[in-house]
Amino acid sequence: MLAYLVFFACIVLILGILTLALNLQWGFTGLFNAGVVGFYAIGAYTHAIVTAAPQPQYVGNLGLPWLVGVLAAMAATALASWLVGLVTIRLRGDYLAIATFGVAVSIQLVALNWEPLTGGPQGLTRIGRPLARLFETPFGFNLWFLGLMIVLMATIYWALDRVLMSPWGRVLKAIREDETAAVALGKSARRFRLEAFVLGSTLMGLAGALYVSFIGFVSPYDFLPIVTFQVWAMLIVGGSGNNRGAVLGALVVWAIWAGSGVLVTKLVPPSHAAQGAAIQVILIGLLLMLVLLFRPRGLIGEAAVVSRHVND
Amino acid sequence: MSEGTIHLQVSDLVAGYVRGLPVVHGVSVEVDRREIVTLIGPNGAGKSTVLKAIAGLVSREGGHVRLDGRDVTALPAHEVVSSGIGFVPQTGNVFTTLTVHENLTVGAHVIRGALNERLERAYALFAPLAARRALRARTLSGGERQMLAIARALMTDPTLLMLDEPTAGLAPRVVEEVFRQLRGLAESGIAVLMVEQNAKAALRVSDRGYVLTEGKNRFAGPARALLDEPRVAEAFLGTRR
Amino acid sequence: MSQLGQALADGILTGAVVALGAIGVTFTLSIMRFANFAHSELLTWGAYIALVVVAFAGPGAPTGPLSFGWQLVAAALIAAVLTGLAAWAVDTLVFRRLRRRGAHPLTMVFAAFGAALVMRHLVVLVWGHESRYYTRELQMAAELLPGVRVLPDQIFIVGLALAAMIGLHVFLTRSRTGMAMRAMAESPALAQVCGIEVEGVVRLTWIISGALAAFAGVFIGLTPQIHPEIGFNVLLSLFAAAILGGTGSLPGAVAGGFLVGLAENLSLLVISPGYKGAMPFLLLLLILIVRPQGIFGERS
Numbered sequence: 001m002l003a004y005l006v007f008f009a010c011i012v013l014i015l016g017i018l019t020l021a022l023n024l025q026w027g028f029t030g031l032f033n034a035g036v037v038g039f040y041a042i043g044a045y046t047h048a049i050v051t052a053a054p055q056p057q058y059v060g061n062l063g064l065p066w067l068v069g070v071l072a073a074m075a076a077t078a079l080a081s082w083l084v085g086l087v088t089i090r091l092r093g094d095y096l097a098i099a100t101f102g103v104a105v106s107i108q109l110v111a112l113n114w115e116p117l118t119g120g121p122q123g124l125t126r127i128g129r130p131l132a133r134l135f136e137t138p139f140g141f142n143l144w145f146l147g148l149m150i151v152l153m154a155t156i157y158w159a160l161d162r163v164l165m166s167p168w169g170r171v172l173k174a175i176r177e178d179e180t181a182a183v184a185l186g187k188s189a190r191r192f193r194l195e196a197f198v199l200g201s202t203l204m205g206l207a208g209a210l211y212v213s214f215i216g217f218v219s220p221y222d223f224l225p226i227v228t229f230q231v232w233a234m235l236i237v238g239g240s241g242n243n244r245g246a247v248l249g250a251l252v253v254w255a256i257w258a259g260s261g262v263l264v265t266k267l268v269p270p271s272h273a274a275q276g277a278a279i280q281v282i283l284i285g286l287l288l289m290l291v292l293l294f295r296p297r298g299l300i301g302e303a304a305v306v307s308r309h310v311n312d
Numbered sequence: 313m314s315e316g317t318i319h320l321q322v323s324d325l326v327a328g329y330v331r332g333l334p335v336v337h338g339v340s341v342e343v344d345r346r347e348i349v350t351l352i353g354p355n356g357a358g359k360s361t362v363l364k365a366i367a368g369l370v371s372r373e374g375g376h377v378r379l380d381g382r383d384v385t386a387l388p389a390h391e392v393v394s395s396g397i398g399f400v401p402q403t404g405n406v407f408t409t410l411t412v413h414e415n416l417t418v419g420a421h422v423i424r425g426a427l428n429e430r431l432e433r434a435y436a437l438f439a440p441l442a443a444r445r446a447l448r449a450r451t452l453s454g455g456e457r458q459m460l461a462i463a464r465a466l467m468t469d470p471t472l473l474m475l476d477e478p479t480a481g482l483a484p485r486v487v488e489e490v491f492r493q494l495r496g497l498a499e500s501g502i503a504v505l506m507v508e509q510n511a512k513a514a515l516r517v518s519d520r521g522y523v524l525t526e527g528k529n530r531f532a533g534p535a536r537a538l539l540d541e542p543r544v545a546e547a548f549l550g551t552r553r
Numbered sequence: 554m555s556q557l558g559q560a561l562a563d564g565i566l567t568g569a570v571v572a573l574g575a576i577g578v579t580f581t582l583s584i585m586r587f588a589n590f591a592h593s594e595l596l597t598w599g600a601y602i603a604l605v606v607v608a609f610a611g612p613g614a615p616t617g618p619l620s621f622g623w624q625l626v627a628a629a630l631i632a633a634v635l636t637g638l639a640a641w642a643v644d645t646l647v648f649r650r651l652r653r654r655g656a657h658p659l660t661m662v663f664a665a666f667g668a669a670l671v672m673r674h675l676v677v678l679v680w681g682h683e684s685r686y687y688t689r690e691l692q693m694a695a696e697l698l699p700g701v702r703v704l705p706d707q708i709f710i711v712g713l714a715l716a717a718m719i720g721l722h723v724f725l726t727r728s729r730t731g732m733a734m735r736a737m738a739e740s741p742a743l744a745q746v747c748g749i750e751v752e753g754v755v756r757l758t759w760i761i762s763g764a765l766a767a768f769a770g771v772f773i774g775l776t777p778q779i780h781p782e783i784g785f786n787v788l789l790s791l792f793a794a795a796i797l798g799g800t801g802s803l804p805g806a807v808a809g810g811f812l813v814g815l816a817e818n819l820s821l822l823v824i825s826p827g828y829k830g831a832m833p834f835l836l837l838l839l840i841l842i843v844r845p846q847g848i849f850g851e852r853s
Contacts, residue, residue: 098588284670390744390745
């Protein structure tokens with residue numbers, strides 16, 4: 001039981017980083033990133049390719065240390081998101097959603113097909129994990145990893161708070177709240193949005209690297225569009241525009257997801273496993289629509305955004 | 313129809329683009345049949361907003377709009393035209409992807425039954441449109457587009473015609489032509505209310521005018537008087553786009 | 554050379570189906586101003602509804618070279634009506650409520666994500682993941698040109714799809730309701746000034762979109778199978794086609810659909826089939842960089 005809770009907590013913290021990153025892009029900058037899983041995947045795969053033990057059939061598998069993998073993952077995601085952002089940031093909201101969705105689909109296809117690099121459908125194993133050799137049991141490693149995640153999460157949370165209160169962060173908020181201010185700033189507004197997009201995506205890449213270094217292998221089936229949807233659900237349920245809400249949302253939604261999964265396996269006979277899984281997804285989809293319809297602010301969302309001019 | 317009521321009576325109108333943030337703070341305007349009334353004033357004075365509020369396109373938070381005695385303040389945008397109000401917005405006033413003919417047909421959306429007579433009348437009034445009836449509005453020149461926009465608004469035989477900056481961006485000769493058409497329409501019995509940045513020219517063709525600043529009435533009176541009034545002249549008539 | 558011919562033939566078939574789906578997407582993008590990620594599930598629902606009808610009435614004995622009889626066409630028509638109504642129902646339950654509240658368009662996109670998941674997994678719940686078929690009849694492929702093989706069913710589908718598109722085009726250009734729809738697609742504000750009621754046009758748009766999507770779904774199901782992912786698999790293609798052609802334009806959606814279909818199949822000549830799904834995305838990026846308003850679109 002304890003082992004399960006530790007595992008659960010690690011996953012929640014990783015998803016929490018994803019949600020915080022998405023909050024930066026959506027809650028603070030107003031960018032609809034429908035391809036969260038794509039950047040998550042880039043981080044995960046980069047880390048895997050850089051740190052996995054060398055094997056002849058793979059082009060990558062450089063066998064480098066864990067930390068190098070994590071940094072490489074962040075760099076790769078930063079670069080990819082910068083390129084994507086250059087093209088898509090100026091698009092209207094739903095076009096940005098479509099474009100980023102396409103990015104994620106394409107990345108998953110590359111992961112699935114480019115076998116010499118990504119291992120194709122089987123993925124890659126023996127991925128770099130932090131200080132793995134020091135721990136004999138999986139439980140021991142997980143406990144250490146949990147500690148690491150708590151420190152990382154706290155650092156990231158604190159760092160995001162500082163960034164958002166900095167002059168840069170205040171400009172970002174101003175752009176989000178007042179479109180006319182954004183238009184007046186013109187090109188600069190786009191630059192700020194791009195920077196927020198890249199920063200958020202880099203964090204997503206970091207989360208990806210952490211995820212695969214936790215479970216020890218990478219598979220293209222861990223990066224399906226449903227992940228994007230889960231992260232969005234976390235943000236919306238928790239309340240966007242609010243970092244506390246993001247983390248809380250991650251906890252609540254993942255608990256519901258895992259919980260409903262357990263319920264379904266208990267109640268539904270194994271022969272109908274697929275149908276059982278479908279029930280799980282339907283529940284989450286309904287939860288999401290209900291929240292949007294009846295409590296759009298989420299659990300602890302901020303008050304509705306008001307134009308700055310209200311005090312003039 | 314009640315004799316003796318001014319056709320359009322706007323009293324103490326409060327309106328804006330965002331609920332709770334009005335741009336128009338209690339404006340009153342009257343327009344009668346057979347007259348042309350112009351709203352002038354500096355940028356941001358709320359002149360366009362007054363027209364849009366009457367047309368139901370922005371939120372109305374206070375005051376009344378009466379057409380021929382009937383309260384039309386709270387009408388949703390798509391019902392306004394049925395009450396007899398035709399509106400020519402400043403931008404996006406024609407459907408560029410539709411042909412001239414389709415624009416006019418859509419303009420008469422609320423008219424059941426055959427449109428041939430109305431269409432022929434429109435083409436008779438605006439000859440260049442007749443020649444281009446099968447062409448997409450996108451291909452028309454600025455002046456022709458303005459003509460189409462006005463013709464479109466006239467398809468429902470409105471009793472009140474509102475125009476937002478009808479001469480913006482038009483060559484002087486075309487401006488004259490537009491004003492001439494408006495004069496003719498007024499003479500045929502329609503009440504014409506327009507907003508114009510081209511204040512001098514507009515006042516010269518109008519019967520009366522209102523000067524609005526910062527969302528409120530400032531001056532009002534016969535057009536000739538406003539043209540001659542030095543305070544109006546120094547503050548606003550010098551302003552040109 | 555024959556490979557090229559085959560790719561072109563396959564491209565036209567795919568294109569016809571994508572075009573049908575893209576028409577609905579292009580109108581929801583322009584009239585309702587949000588990216589409806591649930592649109593592709595209407596294709597899936599259409600295919601399965603027709604499957605239910607076929608389960609009762611049978612697909613009909615093969616007529617001529619086709620693998621089915623008129624019963625399948627009737628099933629498709631029934632599916633079209635029911636899917637159109639289903640689309641309207643989803644709007645009434647979810648999107649219209651959000652619209653009334655003045656919800657941010659992206660909230661609607663997000664609700665569409667949720668609706669899509671529910672719709673798709675309801676199908677999985679009832680039918681599971683296995684592939685199903687309208688008919689088990691085998692078909693002889695006809696050789697149109699040396700090396701270019703098409704099934705008679707495929708020719709029928711392309712013909713029917715073109716007929717539907719032409720029918721819709723006539724409706725949009727000759728009837729006043731159709732013109733009102735196009736007017737609303739271009740400018741909701743001006744359309745309202747002309748007296749056109751938004752909700753009426755919205756309702757019609759959903760019904761037409763749903764019906765066309767159902768046809769597309771049945772066509773996919775016919776060539777060659779039905780499973781819960783058939784809609785989702787073409788989602789990106791539908792969006793790419795709609796944006797490529799210019800939102801709000803029927804000719805645009807049709808042109809976009811065929812271009813996407815051809816691009817996907819021609820790309821198979823040079824890249825591995827696993828990457829086929831990325832083609833619509835690349836086309837999308839290309840058009841957004843080069844001409845964001847699409848082929849037939851207006852620069853705003």
